[in-house]
Amino acid sequence: xxxxxxxxxxxxxxxxxxxxxxxxxxxxxxxxxxxxxxxxxxxxxxxxxxxxxxxxxxxxxxxxxxxxxxxxxxxxxxxxxxxxxxxxxxxxxxxxxxxxxxxxxxxxxxxxxxxxxxxxxxxxxxxxxxxxxxxxxxxxxxxxxxxxxxxxxxxxxxxxxxxxxxxxxxxxxxxxxxxxxxxxxxxxxxxxxxxxxxxxxxxxxxxxxxxxxxxxxxxxxxxxxxxxxxxxxxxxxxxxxxxxxxxxxxxxxxxxxxxxxxxxxxxxxxxxxxxxxxxxxxxxxxxxxxxxxxxxxxxxxxxxxxxxxxxxxxxxxxxxxxx
Amino acid sequence: xxxxxxxxxxxxxxxxxxxxxxxxxxxxxxxxxxxxxxxxxxxxxxxxxxxxxxxxxxxxxxxxxxxxxxxxxxxxxxxxxxxxxxxxxxxxxxxxxxxxxxxxxxxxxxxxxxxxxxxxxxxxxxxxxxxxxxxxxxxxxxxxxxxxxxxxxxxxxxxxxxxxxxxxxxxxxxxxxxxxxxxxxxxxxxxxxxxxxxxxxxxxxxxxxxxxxxxxxxxxxxxxxxxxxxxxxxxxxxxxxxxxxxxxxxxxxxxxxxxxxxxxxxx
Numbered sequence: 001x002x003x004x005x006x007x008x009x010x011x012x013x014x015x016x017x018x019x020x021x022x023x024x025x026x027x028x029x030x031x032x033x034x035x036x037x038x039x040x041x042x043x044x045x046x047x048x049x050x051x052x053x054x055x056x057x058x059x060x061x062x063x064x065x066x067x068x069x070x071x072x073x074x075x076x077x078x079x080x081x082x083x084x085x086x087x088x089x090x091x092x093x094x095x096x097x098x099x100x101x102x103x104x105x106x107x108x109x110x111x112x113x114x115x116x117x118x119x120x121x122x123x124x125x126x127x128x129x130x131x132x133x134x135x136x137x138x139x140x141x142x143x144x145x146x147x148x149x150x151x152x153x154x155x156x157x158x159x160x161x162x163x164x165x166x167x168x169x170x171x172x173x174x175x176x177x178x179x180x181x182x183x184x185x186x187x188x189x190x191x192x193x194x195x196x197x198x199x200x201x202x203x204x205x206x207x208x209x210x211x212x213x214x215x216x217x218x219x220x221x222x223x224x225x226x227x228x229x230x231x232x233x234x235x236x237x238x239x240x241x242x243x244x245x246x247x248x249x250x251x252x253x254x255x256x257x258x259x260x261x262x263x264x265x266x267x268x269x270x271x272x273x274x275x276x277x278x279x280x281x282x283x284x285x286x287x288x289x290x291x292x293x294x295x296x297x298x299x300x301x302x303x304x305x306x307x308x309x310x311x312x313x314x315x316x317x318x319x320x321x322x323x
Numbered sequence: 324x325x326x327x328x329x330x331x332x333x334x335x336x337x338x339x340x341x342x343x344x345x346x347x348x349x350x351x352x353x354x355x356x357x358x359x360x361x362x363x364x365x366x367x368x369x370x371x372x373x374x375x376x377x378x379x380x381x382x383x384x385x386x387x388x389x390x391x392x393x394x395x396x397x398x399x400x401x402x403x404x405x406x407x408x409x410x411x412x413x414x415x416x417x418x419x420x421x422x423x424x425x426x427x428x429x430x431x432x433x434x435x436x437x438x439x440x441x442x443x444x445x446x447x448x449x450x451x452x453x454x455x456x457x458x459x460x461x462x463x464x465x466x467x468x469x470x471x472x473x474x475x476x477x478x479x480x481x482x483x484x485x486x487x488x489x490x491x492x493x494x495x496x497x498x499x500x501x502x503x504x505x506x507x508x509x510x511x512x513x514x515x516x517x518x519x520x521x522x523x524x525x526x527x528x529x530x531x532x533x534x535x536x537x538x539x540x541x542x543x544x545x546x547x548x549x550x551x552x553x554x555x556x557x558x559x560x561x562x563x564x565x566x567x568x569x570x571x572x573x574x575x576x577x578x579x580x581x582x583x584x585x586x587x588x589x590x
Binding site for chain 2: 056
């Protein structure tokens with residue numbers, strides 16, 4: 001249903017934002033096409049939430065041109081708000097009301113009218129598996145139920161563009177899969193989704209395009225496949241029997257000794273059978289005893305290391321102050 | 324729908340939300356209404372005999388005389404007490420994620436605040452009805468005609484609007500819910516430093532001047548005059564002026580605080 005000539009859902013150019021001396025976003029450019037899932041990937045403190053807060057009209061940017069859903073963010077905020085829905089990482093629900101009352105509140109604020117509002121509430125309760133809990137106070141809801149209600153509230157107004165700020169952070173694996181399934185259904189209905197996440201597998205599974213945000217800058221952008229081509233694969237972790245074997249293996253494979261006192265080495269490699277066989281052969285020939293071996297698929301740390309040259313450690317206070 | 328119609332609809336929606344909160348947690352309302360009732364009973368039954376003798380103007384019974392004197396002060400204390408709830412509910416709301424959701428939605432400006440203010444006014448009306456009921460039950464006999472009643476209730480609600488707006492601003496200005504529940508406490512104690520509980524001319528110099536010129540006194544005197552026919556001494560205009568002034572300044576302050584909070588929030 002999207003065509004090449006359609007107006008993009010989001011166009012942002014040169015977005016900058018500082019809180020005091022701390023520069024949170026620096027010259028961020030992005031384009032999100034209608035009907036796609038765009039994922040902003042980055043560690044804690046990269047500026048993802050700030051970007052969502054700017055795009056959803058919560059806070060103004062210091063610099064940059066932004067159009068959301070065809071409206072200028074600065075001069076037509078009301079038009080933007082009418083077109084978007086936001087589900088943040090902290091639940092935006094009314095804790096003193098029941099689930100059904102929360103949805104009803106959204107229906108009233110979207111001016112759906114009595115009958116249409118009631119229908120919409122009932123449908124959403126059913127769709128998000130909340131019918132049984134509809135009239136219970138939110139204090140009885142689990143984390144997953146809360147998150148589902150939160151998203152259901154966002155959907156009451158049929159937004160064409162939905163911001164999901166770390167929608168699965170803190171959820172158990174089952175709730176996480178449910179959330180992925182719901183996101184998939186939304187996109188099938190033609191909704192555009194702007195998703196932030198710290199998890200590469202989540203972005204990989206869901207997104208059409210991924211932008212990697214690091215210290216407020218976009219350091220890589222592309223389809224998941226394009227991005228993964230830039231990652232040199234994962235690593236193999238070797239558990240050695242004793243410190244002597246550890247030093248022997250490190251020298252043999254030319255990798256750095258671990259900084260902690262664990263007897264483990266990380267050897268870059270993609271874990272293919274041939275490379276494993278070569279690795280083990282090398283160790284065998286040198287009579288180094290390996291206790292255990294595990295293969296690690298590329299994760300966010302690897303992406304980061306590949307595109308930024310540094311790991312995803314959060315900036316220390318000193319760094320944050322220096323920025 | 325026009326912009327005005329949206330403002331009314333959205334404010335009504337927010338009001339419904341606040342009323343639901345009140346109904347779900349009636350303990351807050353009961354606590355706010357309980358305080359003036361405790362003061363009423365304490366002052367009438369513990370101090371009333373002595374204080375009533377001091378009034379020295381009523382034909383029947385010292386305690387009854389004091390009851391007649393003190394009820395307007397208690398009604399104003401009820402108004403102030405209900406206003407305390409506004410600061411609390413506004414401050415609690417600001418800590419909830421739902422406010423951020425409201426801010427990303429196309430909701431009429433000011434609807435959130437208007438909902439709180441209107442909700443507190445309803446709470447005030449309920450509080451006034453209960454306190455008046457208790458006063459009547461223990462022997463309060465106002466002499467007011469229907470028009471006097473309308474005027475007295477009207478003035479009480481206008482003053483309530485002023486205090487509720489002021490309290491809403493205090494709730495927004497507070498850094499924490501604890502601060503918000505403590506700061507407006509003085510509003511409920513000010514009636515003691517007015518003509519609410521004893522005539523101001525029995526007070527020493529400086530205190531007396533304060534009591535005579537602070538806004539609670541003209542409101543108390545006017546309500547007292549309307550309910551039991553004592554002379555209002557031209558206090559009505561001062562009472563209305565104070566109420567309108569406090570309401571207007573506080574409302575503008577509250578709206579400013581609400582909007583600024585959005586811009587500064589670094590989360």
